[in-house]
Amino acid sequence: MHAVLVVSYALVIQFLTMVVTRSVTINFFVLLLMVVAFAVTMAVVGFRGGFIKQKLETVYLYDVRVALFTKMVHQPVGRILTQQVGNSVAQLTNQLELLRTNYLSAMLEMMSLALQFGLAFGYALFLNGGLAITILLLEIPAVLVPILAKNILAKAKTPVITQMAHYTATMTNWVQGLTTIKNFGRESTFTRLHEQEAQALTAAEQHDILIRKIIAGLSALSGDAVYLGTWLIGTYLVLHRQLGVPQLMAFAQLSVSISFPVEALTDMLTELLGGRQLFARYQKQLTADMPLAKLITAPTAPAQSFLAFDHVSVAAADKEILHDINLHFQAKDRVVVVGESGAGKSTLVNTIFGYQSQVSGRVFVAGVPVSSSTAQFVTDAIGFQSQKTFIFDASVRDNLTLFDDQVSEAAIMHVLAAVHLDTWVVNQPAGLATLIGTSGNELSGGERQRLALARNLLKPKHFLVLDELTSGLDQQHAKMVEQVLFSLPMGFMLITHQFDAELLQQADYVVQIKQHQAKVLSPAAIQALLS
Known part of the structure; x- marks a missing residue:
């Protein structure tokens, strides 16, 4: 529903332009009521859609937490003794939050943007097939950037996940031993060691950000080419009376509705690829068979x-x-x-x-x-x-x-x-x-x-x-x-x-x-x- 209303912006702008150019005559008070109604509808739909989306995420996380903790408490003690407490806690907390933001949210947002892209392109075809195809051709570089950068994005995200898990496990262990650190006067040593751990995590995060922003910048450049190209080609068509001004204004809005999902795809694909790795880890852990309980036999002791x-x-x-x-x-x-x-x-x-x-x-x-x-x-x-x-x-x-x-x-x-x-x-x-x-x-x-x-x-x-x-x-x-x-x-x-x-x-x-x-x-x- 939200995607439908976003694309409807183009229809609203087209209608307002027709009023301005006197192609349509309407009472201003009625026009005001229509615009207010549209704005209120957008706000309500935005609220409802956002709430339902995050509610679905929290329900999914609840199910994963319950399943994961159930696995933890039912695994053999010998396996428990070999695991670090910090890693287990991280799986239930910050790593699961990464799964939410980098995978669940990205998946739901991509579905919404895909629908928005389809509706916007369909409306553009209805207004002017040639200009719609042109917009789509201008989007090709923006689509190719994230696809070509897929492996680079995945490699940049992997060290962040690894370093975050290592940092969490290390800090959990050190915090549990704070009294020992104090008793032996090793505060300065552990402060120095913590700086090294924090620097390693920060370096991984900054490298990931740099890669994402470079690729996102290239995608944004392609998006600007789409937007400005739409205006440039649309202006040419208006001057040659092959397109009306209201349709040009609608196309300008539609180009945003088309290019934004493509531009957002870069950052989302980055998060999705990293999140996919986390999802695969959780899926492997949750679907791994626990040692089956052996049948109790009773030979003579x-x-x-x-x-x-x-x-x-x-x-x-x-x-x-x-x-x-x-x-x-x-x-x-x-x-x-x-x-x-x-x-x-x-x-x-x-x-x-x-x-x-x-x-x-x-x-x-x-x-x-x-x-x-x-x-x-x-x-x-x-x-x-x-x-x-x-x-x-x-x-x-x-x-x-x-x-x-x-x-x-x-x-x-x-x-x-x-x-x-x-x-x-x-x-x-x-x-x-x-x-x-x-x-x-x-x-x-x-x-x-x-x-x-x-x-x-x-x-x-x-x-x-x-x-x-x-x-x-x-x-x-x-x-x-x-x-x-x-x-x-x-x-x-x-x-x-x-x-x-x-x-x-x-x-x-x-x-x-x-x-x-x-x-x-x-x-x-x-x-x-x-x-």
Whole structure:
């Protein structure tokens, strides 16, 4: 509709010229009303068209964001661990905005301009076929410029996309480490490094702008040739009485309606080509098949143990980390795994959740081999808590329930009491609505770990795996966390590099990982280890 009204400008100008030349007689007041009505119609149509266009864009972005985030949260953890946070955030934010401006908007605008071009050229043919063909011939250089420049435009846009993604990922990482930068007095170093990153991004953007403007300038030159050529040839036809003045005025307006879409094509094609690359990336990511959930089979696990490692060996980069591990535990067993840093304790944990490729052997959970089960099957059976507990920027309730509003307050307070945090929550003015954050100081290290324990308890698990649960805590808080842990009704595997006598004596089993092997220690061996 907007394209129709834009072309209608030529008809309005032709009619006004006919009034001026007295070819048509009309009451001035009526003429005024007609012009005002046309202007109001243009404004309303412009508003409505612009609103619908941007609404369509936002709906599309919403669908892409939802689909992309769904893909992110359902991908294997091993893949998540290899991705940079900044790149993932950029895909949901600024890169998606680039897709909107450089692809969606350009596509919709090109469709509108194509319709405008077709209508304007059709009207020009109706007025004077010869002059219309002449205008079209004059447009040929303007059409050829963007076509010939297609590869140049694409190459100029690619570095901008690459540099923007790199800059976003780098800045996200540095901002997360601002405290470390300050503590080590490296402000000037990172300021200098940031200038280099910003300069690289700016250089890519400026080069892209230069290429676009050069090509756009050539296209604009062709557009001027069309406009002035229309007047020049039209004047010749008027002087030779082959064209009327009203028709010339209409042609002058039509030449703009014809040349503008062609001129705009240059900049739009630039954005469209760059946006097309982004679109292709998103399309590839969204259509890529996720690893299919494997059917759960249930072969007999050794000794019908809840958690079993059956001749498990693990290597990475051709270096053996674990060799022929054979361990079997029941769901109620309280297991402490000790070993020096780098001995392979975390690798052992990774095999349970399928994050680590296994050279040989199998890991069983509830009699089911991990390699033949779904990730959800394992996480439903076993809770995991890492050394660095992640706290969302949200309320205590949301951090415990992970934003599940179906969990009752009674259930939440029950698990908080189990980890001795119920009093802390009650003493907060906002209670469970108290806001805590990723990097805030609202919680001590011990409170963060106990909050994470409560998070695991809120969704019943058969067994817990805890990696360096008390590492980094002072002795008082470490003992408090350990006391809570040993009071829980389920079994657990606690990974630690600390050879603490009280901790080891409370365990049902103590496993030592040393020289790539794991061995269950006897009471005598534990005493020897502590001596």
